[in-house]
Amino acid sequence: MSRPVGLAGGKSDGSATNPGIGPFGKPATRRGTEAWMLGFAAVIMTAALVLVEANQEQELTLAIVWYGLAYFGVFLIAHLAVRRWAPYADPLILPCVAVLNGIGLVMVYRIDLALAAKAEQAGHTYTGDAPKQVMWTAIALALFLAVLILIKDHRTLTRYGYTCGLIGLVALALPAVLPRSLSEVNGAKVWIKFGFFSIQPGEFAKILLMIFFAAFLVSKRDLFMSAGKRVLGMELPRARDMGPIVIAAGVCLAIFVLQKDLGPALLFFGVVLVLLYVATERFIWVLVGLTMFGVGCVVAYSLFAHVQQRVANWIDPLATYDDPGGGYQIAQGLFGLGTGGVFGTGLGSGRPETVPSANTDFITAAVGEELGFVGLAAVLMIYLLLSMRGMRGALAVRDTFGKLLGGGLAFAIALQVFIIVGGVTKLIPMTGITTPFLSYGGSSLLANYILVALLLRISDAARRPRKPTQPRQQQPAIAEQHTVMVQAPESPGGKS
Amino acid sequence: MPELVVQLTRAGFLALLWLFVLAALRVVRSDLYAASGLRVEMPQRRDKKSKKPSGGGKTARKLIVTHGALAGTRIALDGRPILIGRADDSTLVLDDDYASTRHARLSLRGNDWYVEDLGSTNGTYLDRAKVTAPLRVPLGVPIRIGKTVIELRP
Numbered sequence: 001m002s003r004p005v006g007l008a009g010g011k012s013d014g015s016a017t018n019p020g021i022g023p024f025g026k027p028a029t030r031r032g033t034e035a036w037m038l039g040f041a042a043v044i045m046t047a048a049l050v051l052v053e054a055n056q057e058q059e060l061t062l063a064i065v066w067y068g069l070a071y072f073g074v075f076l077i078a079h080l081a082v083r084r085w086a087p088y089a090d091p092l093i094l095p096c097v098a099v100l101n102g103i104g105l106v107m108v109y110r111i112d113l114a115l116a117a118k119a120e121q122a123g124h125t126y127t128g129d130a131p132k133q134v135m136w137t138a139i140a141l142a143l144f145l146a147v148l149i150l151i152k153d154h155r156t157l158t159r160y161g162y163t164c165g166l167i168g169l170v171a172l173a174l175p176a177v178l179p180r181s182l183s184e185v186n187g188a189k190v191w192i193k194f195g196f197f198s199i200q201p202g203e204f205a206k207i208l209l210m211i212f213f214a215a216f217l218v219s220k221r222d223l224f225m226s227a228g229k230r231v232l233g234m235e236l237p238r239a240r241d242m243g244p245i246v247i248a249a250g251v252c253l254a255i256f257v258l259q260k261d262l263g264p265a266l267l268f269f270g271v272v273l274v275l276l277y278v279a280t281e282r283f284i285w286v287l288v289g290l291t292m293f294g295v296g297c298v299v300a301y302s303l304f305a306h307v308q309q310r311v312a313n314w315i316d317p318l319a320t321y322d323d324p325g326g327g328y329q330i331a332q333g334l335f336g337l338g339t340g341g342v343f344g345t346g347l348g349s350g351r352p353e354t355v356p357s358a359n360t361d362f363i364t365a366a367v368g369e370e371l372g373f374v375g376l377a378a379v380l381m382i383y384l385l386l387s388m389r390g391m392r393g394a395l396a397v398r399d400t401f402g403k404l405l406g407g408g409l410a411f412a413i414a415l416q417v418f419i420i421v422g423g424v425t426k427l428i429p430m431t432g433i434t435t436p437f438l439s440y441g442g443s444s445l446l447a448n449y450i451l452v453a454l455l456l457r458i459s460d461a462a463r464r465p466r467k468p469t470q471p472r473q474q475q476p477a478i479a480e481q482h483t484v485m486v487q488a489p490e491s492p493g494g495k496s
Numbered sequence: 497m498p499e500l501v502v503q504l505t506r507a508g509f510l511a512l513l514w515l516f517v518l519a520a521l522r523v524v525r526s527d528l529y530a531a532s533g534l535r536v537e538m539p540q541r542r543d544k545k546s547k548k549p550s551g552g553g554k555t556a557r558k559l560i561v562t563h564g565a566l567a568g569t570r571i572a573l574d575g576r577p578i579l580i581g582r583a584d585d586s587t588l589v590l591d592d593d594y595a596s597t598r599h600a601r602l603s604l605r606g607n608d609w610y611v612e613d614l615g616s617t618n619g620t621y622l623d624r625a626k627v628t629a630p631l632r633v634p635l636g637v638p639i640r641i642g643k644t645v646i647e648l649r650p
Binding site: 030040041047091095096099221345372378 | 502503505506507508509510512513514515516517519520521523524527565567589591
């Protein structure tokens with residue numbers, strides 16, 4: 001029995017070209033490669049930490065080595081879990097995440113140092129974010145393990161499609177309807193505060209809604225395939241089939257209006273469009289979606305003052321430099337990127353703390369300042385690799401739900417990076433959204449680790465060599481010969 | 497720190513980052529064909545098949561899905577039978593309401609591929625003809641299973 005996804009291994013010679021030995025020999029799982037790359041990631045993180053400490057005139061102690069080893073140890077646990085529960089998963093996804101998270105941790109720590117020094121001059125005390133971020137990383141990895149262990153097969157998620165959708169919608173809407181004291185931080189109503197810590201349910205809702213949409217599209221795919229009128233050589237969808245996309249757009253608009261935050265709405269709508277496109281292969285859906293998005297943007301711009309402010313900041317940050325809520329932040333970020341130039345100031349030598357919220361929304365500006373264009377390009381390359389490996393798993397997996405979910409998750413990473421980096425570099429108007437794995441923030445970290453666990457699960461299913469044929473399937477040819485009428489081999493249908 | 501050391505470590509760290517990217521790209525390259533379903537052509541089979549010119553002297557090397565949800569999927573043929581249906585252990589898993597759990601099978605007999613229907617509800621069609629007995633499948637002739645159409649290609 002031949003298989004579309006035969007060799008999970010790297011070297012395609014050896015076992016494949018030798019049909020004498022077993023069906024496939026021993027497929028390589030490439031877990032060794034993953035372990036090496038994780039080690040590499042830990043080395044990069046440790047080196048970054050050493051540079052920060054050295055350039056910030058901190059004492060260089062042996063403790064740094066222990067931090068590096070601890071970081072490696074934590075990811076080694078994740079690696080061993082992958083070895084045990086998803087042995088054929090993609091070998092690059094976890095190391096890419098480890099590097100990004102490591103750089104993120106070091107940058108958060110580095111900005112802590114700068115802010116602490118600033119607070120000391122002003123006579124305040126400053127509690128750093130880095131220890132909290134380390135804690136969140138540990139919790140996120142525990143959650144990652146839990147997802148990997150609990151979800152043995154991603155197809156089981158289809159059963160909970162509607163449940164996921166409902167929970168996701170509630171989670172998304174909850175901060176908007178809660179009172180301000182419980183849900184608002186810095187003007188964005190996207191939080192739920194639980195006393196000593198607060199979470200951003202939208203981050204989790206993103207994944208839940210993606211599961212829902214993938215499951216929904218698998219069962220109702222035909223709805224979107226039926227053609228309506230042809231206009232200008234394109235088949236327009238029928239009006240009544242537009243329902244789901246109109247609802248999705250409406251939900252996005254509602255979130256946007258209630259939470260005063262374009263980022264999550266944009267992310268959600270973009271992912272819905274991509275899932276629709278992947279499911280139907282009809283570009284018209286993307287066109288319809290983009291048109292709706294454009295109309296929504298124009299309406300929002302004419303109705304809301306804060307949108308006009310954002311756009312004004314985007315067009316010319318220096319013009320609104322001194323206004324409250326003006327272009328100060330973006331301009332500072334751009335100054336930072338400009339200071340960094342091509343090769344950067346070196347880790348720990350820049351002044352990234354001059355950008356407001358440097359460790360969350362503007363962490364890419366901090367990375368760009370200290371590592372320069374070359375360093376930031378490397379970071380973006382790692383994001384690209386991560387997303388690409390996810391897409392590859394989605395392409396190779398054999399069930400439609402896996403394809404849709406994997407494609408959606410991988411695209412979500414890329415889109416999120418585009419939205420935030422585009423905002424920081426003034427390519428598009430700035431919207432508040434986290435940089436996956438890099439920026440400070442517990443919810444984002446937890447959600448993104450869940451996302452990565454799902455991607456690993458899907459890629460494991462895609463690369464897993466299938467069990468050899470059971471003898472039962474070899475038999476039917478003779479055992480169940482229900483064919484009594486025998487036609488001549490050269491049938492009318494067969495033209496050779 | 498001395499200025500020289502600062503400059504060297506600065507460049508060194510950037511080099512380290514890009515080294516990671518390059519190492520990752522090497523891994524990508526090394527399993528370029530692994531999970532795609534494309535198989536490296538196996539030289540052993542060719543000499544055996546080239547003796548008999550059946551179907552215009554070409555033998556089928558791959559199976560391509562031309563219509564349906566899986567359109568664009570290709571499966572390299574290596575002599576083992578291909579099971580098509582909704583069952584998880586099929587070679588080509590169809591996600592199609594009109595396909596049966598075990599719908600059809602393609603198998604190699606001699607040098608030709610034959611398609612047979614495994615008692616499906618909605619039938620298997622070779623070109624226009626319903627498959628009732630194992631039929632030889634010439635190259636490029638569509639086989640329709642539910643909403644999916646597949647073809648053999650050289």
